[in-house]
Amino acid sequence: xxxxxxxxxxLTLGLAIGLGGCGQKTETADGAQVVRVGSVAPLxxxxxxxxxxxxxxxxxxxxEINARGLTLGGRPVRLELIGEDDQADPKTATIVAQKxxxxxxxxxxxxxxxxxxxxxxxxxxxANIPQISPSATAIAYTAQGYRNAFxxxxxDEQQGRVLGEYAVRTMGARRIAIIDDRTAYGQGLADEFxxxxxxxxxxxxxxxxxxxxxxxxxxILTSIKGKNPDLVFFGGMDPQAGPMAxxxxxxxxxxxxxxxDGMQNLNFIKLAGDAxxxxxxxxxxLPLEAMPGGPDFKRRFEAKYxxxxxxxxxxxxxxxxxxxxxxxxDSHEPAKVLxxxxxxxxxxxxxxxxxxxxxxxxxxxxxxxxxxxGAWAMLETVK
Amino acid sequence: MDIFIQQLINGLVLGSIYALVALGxxxxxxxxxxxxxxxxxxxxxxxxxxLAVIGAIAGSALDLPGLLVVLAGVLVAIPACMLLxxxxxxxxxxxxxxxxxxxxxxxxIGVSIVLQNSAMLIWGRQYVSFPPLIxxxxxxxxxxxxxxxxxxxxLLSTLxxxxxxxxxxxSTLGRAMRATAQSKEVAALMGVNVDRVISATFLIGSxxxxxxxxxxxxxxxxxxxxxxFMLGLKAFSAAVxxxxxxxxxxxxxxxxxxxxxxLGAGYIGDLTGGFLGSHYQDVFAFFVLILVLVFRPSGLLGxxxxxxx
Numbered sequence: 012x013x014x015x016x017x018x019x020x021x022l023t024l025g026l027a028i029g030l031g032g033c034g035q036k037t038e039t040a041d042g043a044q045v046v047r048v049g050s051v052a053p054l055x056x057x058x059x060x061x062x063x064x065x066x067x068x069x070x071x072x073x074x075e076i077n078a079r080g081l082t083l084g085g086r087p088v089r090l091e092l093i094g095e096d097d098q099a100d101p102k103t104a105t106i107v108a109q110k111x112x113x114x115x116x117x118x119x120x121x122x123x124x125x126x127x128x129x130x131x132x133x134x135x136x137x138a139n140i141p142q143i144s145p146s147a148t149a150i151a152y153t154a155q156g157y158r159n160a161f162x163x164x165x166x167d168e169q170q171g172r173v174l175g176e177y178a179v180r181t182m183g184a185r186r187i188a189i190i191d192d193r194t195a196y197g198q199g200l201a202d203e204f205x206x207x208x209x210x211x212x213x214x215x216x217x218x219x220x221x222x223x224x225x226x227x228x229x230x231i232l233t234s235i236k237g238k239n240p241d242l243v244f245f246g247g248m249d250p251q252a253g254p255m256a257x258x259x260x261x262x263x264x265x266x267x268x269x270x271x272d273g274m275q276n277l278n279f280i281k282l283a284g285d286a287x288x289x290x291x292x293x294x295x296x297l298p299l300e301a302m303p304g305g306p307d308f309k310r311r312f313e314a315k316y317x318x319x320x321x322x323x324x325x326x327x328x329x330x331x332x333x334x335x336x337x338x339x340x341d342s343h344e345p346a347k348v349l350x351x352x353x354x355x356x357x358x359x360x361x362x363x364x365x366x367x368x369x370x371x372x373x374x375x376x377x378x379x380x381x382x383x384x385g386a387w388a389m390l391e392t393v394k
Numbered sequence: 395m396d397i398f399i400q401q402l403i404n405g406l407v408l409g410s411i412y413a414l415v416a417l418g419x420x421x422x423x424x425x426x427x428x429x430x431x432x433x434x435x436x437x438x439x440x441x442x443x444x445l446a447v448i449g450a451i452a453g454s455a456l457d458l459p460g461l462l463v464v465l466a467g468v469l470v471a472i473p474a475c476m477l478l479x480x481x482x483x484x485x486x487x488x489x490x491x492x493x494x495x496x497x498x499x500x501x502x503i504g505v506s507i508v509l510q511n512s513a514m515l516i517w518g519r520q521y522v523s524f525p526p527l528i529x530x531x532x533x534x535x536x537x538x539x540x541x542x543x544x545x546x547x548x549l550l551s552t553l554x555x556x557x558x559x560x561x562x563x564x565s566t567l568g569r570a571m572r573a574t575a576q577s578k579e580v581a582a583l584m585g586v587n588v589d590r591v592i593s594a595t596f597l598i599g600s601x602x603x604x605x606x607x608x609x610x611x612x613x614x615x616x617x618x619x620x621x622x623f624m625l626g627l628k629a630f631s632a633a634v635x636x637x638x639x640x641x642x643x644x645x646x647x648x649x650x651x652x653x654x655x656x657l658g659a660g661y662i663g664d665l666t667g668g669f670l671g672s673h674y675q676d677v678f679a680f681f682v683l684i685l686v687l688v689f690r691p692s693g694l695l696g697x698x699x700x701x702x703x
Contacts, residue, residue, distance in 0.1 A: 055511075057620050059519030193673050219663070220673030224624055226614045229404035230659035231672045237397040250521060254614045261530060262400065263539045281523040282616050 017382070020222040046343045048073065048333065049111040050132070051104070051121035051328070054096035056065050056226060057250045057389075060278060060320055062123055062147045065145055066094045067316040068326030069120045076334055084341050090334070097127045099223065107116035108134035115139065117343045121327045123322065125149030125167075125195040132160050140345045141352055143333055145325035148272070148295065153369040159349055163328050163364055165295035165375025167196070169202020170271055173393045174293050178204075178269055179211035182291070184242035186219040188235040188266065190228075190255075197223070200271045202247030208244075221251060229262065236264045248273035253282020254290040260286040267291065275380055275387065276321040287382045291390070295377055296361050297322065298389050304360035309388040328359035395420025401660040402653065403535075407544045407613065410551035414606035416636070416644040417505055417558065417627030418599030420657055424575045424639035425595050427495065431502040433481055434626015435509035436600050438477050440607030441617040444471035445522050452525050462525030464612065471604040478509075479600025480593055488589075506626075513619035522617045547609050550689020554602065555645050562641055575639070635683050637696025646694060655679045 014064070038044055050069040050181055052062035073092045081088045093116060097104040100375035104127035111119055112134055118141040122128045128147035135142040136157040142161045144152065148170060153160055178184045205215055216238040219231040235243065243266045244261065245252055252274035258270060268290045275292035285291065299305040301318065308324055316323075332355050339354070340347040357364045365373045379390040415437055424429045444467035451463045458466075486505050490498045531542045540548060562568035573581040574591045582588050610625065611617040626650065636647025658678030663671050 055514065055519070055620075057521075057618060060521070063519055078528070218670045218671065222673065222676075225406075226616070226621070226624075227408060230401060230406075230656040230675065232674055233397055233400045233404060233656075234660040234663070234672070236400070250618070251524075252615075253521070254616060258616050261532065261539065261541055263532065282521055284523065284526050284615055 026072055028339075034137070039089050041087070043089040044083075044090050046083075046088050047091045047093050047114065047116045047233040048330070049093045049116040049119040049121065051097050051107055051119060051127070052123040053127075054094065055101035055148050056098045056100075058099045058104070058123070058248060061248070061276075061322065062096070064120070064320035064323045065123050065326040066092075066147065068312070068323030070094075071178070071312055071315065071323075071332075072327045072330035074077060076330070081334065081338075083337060083343055088343065095121075097124075097131070098166070098265060099127060100126050101126050101130045101333060102278050104128075104131040105134060107306035108133070110139040117337075117345060118143070118333050120145065120326060120368055122147065125152060125199065128152050129155075129195055131159055133331065135159055138345075139166045139349065140347050141333065141336070143329040143352075145329045146322040147196070149195045149368065150203075151195065153200070153371050159345075161332070161366055161370040162359065163325050163332060163372055164322075165377055166371055167199045167203050167271075167309050169375055170293055170295055171200050172207045172376050173379070174200075174269065174271065175204045175209075175394070177293075177379060178208055178242055180225075180321065182242060182267065182269070184208075184213055184233060184267075186216045186238070186240045186242070187213045188219065188238065188240035190219045190231060190243065190245045190247070192223045192225075192245075192251055193220055194223050195246070196273065197246035197248075199246075200211060200273075201244065203245065204244055204271075212316045221247070223248065223251065225251060226254050226331055232258055232262050232264055235266075236262060236327070240266045242267050242269060245270045245274065249276055249279040251379075253287075255278050256286040271389050272321070276322065277318065280382060280385060280387070283382075287385070289382060291336025291379060291381045292387075293377050293379050294321070295375055296325075297376060297392060301378075301389075302361050302390075303358060303363075308360045324360045328357075328361050328364060331359055332364055381382075397660070400538035401537050401656045403538055403540050403544065403659075405653030405656030406649065407652070408656060409632075409649035410548050411554065411606050411609055411613070411625075411648075412629050412652050413645045413648025414551055414602050414609070415625060416648045417555070417641065418603050418634070419626075419630050419633040420638055420644040421571075421599050423596050423633070425571065425592060426487070426489060426498075427493075427639075428498050429498070429502065429630065429638075430482075430487075430599075431626065431630075432486075432503060432509060433603060434622035434624075434629065435506045435513075436479055436482075436622070437603040437610070437625055438448075438513060438617070438622030439509060439617065440471045440475045440480055440600075440604030440630045441611040441621065442517050442522065442607075442619070443474045444468055444604070444608045445524065445611060445617050446517070447471070448525060449522075449529070451631065452527065458519040459669075460529070463527055464608070468605065468608050471608055472601050474609075475600040475604035476597045479596040480605070483593060483596040488592075505621075510619055510622070513688050515670040517619060517684040519619070522611075524611050524615045524616075524617065528612055533565070543612060547613060550605070553645065558598070558602075561598075567591070571595060631680065631683055634693055635686055637690075637693025639701065640693065640695045643693055643695035648692075651679060654682050 052065040095107045108131035125147040192195040194368040272294040280287045335352040339351045363388040378392040380387040448467040566594040634652040636643025659675035
């Protein structure tokens, strides 16, 4: 009797789960089919401000597409953005990825960090779901041979090379100290920078490490100071770069600070205070003002969500790339969308987006900026 | 040599802050044998409240000297944190005082998560930057740089720790605290109001946390809803290193952990010929912690735990 009851319960549960699975692609009241798109970024933890920015960028795109109306295969379609939080943590990223795959999303926009994008990409690859990262720049992401992995931003190879050459040739650095935050992004960028700087004739006098939760760098900076560098390169994000700039000043370390796109944002200037002055950093792509759709995007975004942190336009474009592929395929079926994605040729907010064979954006530009009078001022754009 | 002295100064400043936070852990553990995991979050709330006040004054028409503004922030943060600590004890720990020891430990973690997320909702995900109100005058001692703020942090922590030591050793409240730590039941029989002593412990610990929170945010120039986690973890380790439950131990453990971290990060690369880099700084600090605990399981200054009922 009891075992029969148990079997009944299991059957009911199984049925409920099965029905739940069928219920994933529901219909709205007006008969439009709901297609879910995942968006993953750190929404809690030290990089939450950047994560929310990415999600808002994607959300703006989804809302605009829904407002304009989208028809696939003769049926009206409404996109629904499922925002997930990976805490910038590789382990959490894989859990979230599995969750999204299980819930049957049509595609994933994300993740924000390279360190989370790479482990998560295996799950999307196995499920054959398109993944477009707005901001993961590590080379390894698209070097895995996954045909479903794309990104809409120049990768670290391009950025690190530009930075290394710029440090030695334009800034005239001879003795260079390198610090990275041991994430896939920070380490990858620092490695590429080191290669390019050495090739250009610079001498690397110190290689130090921190982590992406740290606030105290006095110990490594003191050690670096003993080696008399004239330039310090940091591969990492603004929550570390800000205090680092302050601590360099406090310790009387006279070297200039140079970094990548992780610190080329508003928050860095706020955190570094007057120590931000003169700091140089690069960012893939063009400055927002110089982007084809930049000023207009800024106006639409800020009316809804407030100031742009940094990657929101890329998240927006990632959604647009996806929807364009869906339109061409006339379907939201992942396999059909994947067949169309490599043919992308879209004039987006951030620039003209085309993919190479690996899924990287072709001909990505890198722009260098310097803090002048408390704001990032553009120095030059290197193709 | 100047590099060594600089590392020592770095470590002492960091260690003073650890020590202040560690005192909160160790006082509560000494009396309740409870690891108050929410303590790091109280530090964070202290920093956030002080920054909110400082931001409001700095943004208003009042033109007060910078240090006065910071002082006003601290003076609001201290009672705010005391009230918070008092409430946490009353709501989350007191009803569980007779429950198995695992229960309050889990509520402590719960309180910590609640505080973290409340702070995220109130102050947002953004990093809050500390306005440049404190002059960063730098002095040179034997080739090393030390700022007024660093000197102030070391001095103030030392003063507070000395004051706390006097309070615990000399005052009536201190005697009641020590008695409660030895045995709640016997202390109660001797006429000590145990509940009041425990509340007082939380009030004092939270006030120290508030001060430490403001120090950290002034020193690093930022505050964030997440900052209490790592700080709490380090301070807890410092308390264990010194001997948890022992007040002098928390001070020693804090200072020691700060110095070990600084020297470890500064020299580990050179000492191992680049084989181990500065990313092993925490490994180094915790390796020392493990080593100490292997030979002295109750910490550097800890008593035998078994003697406590």
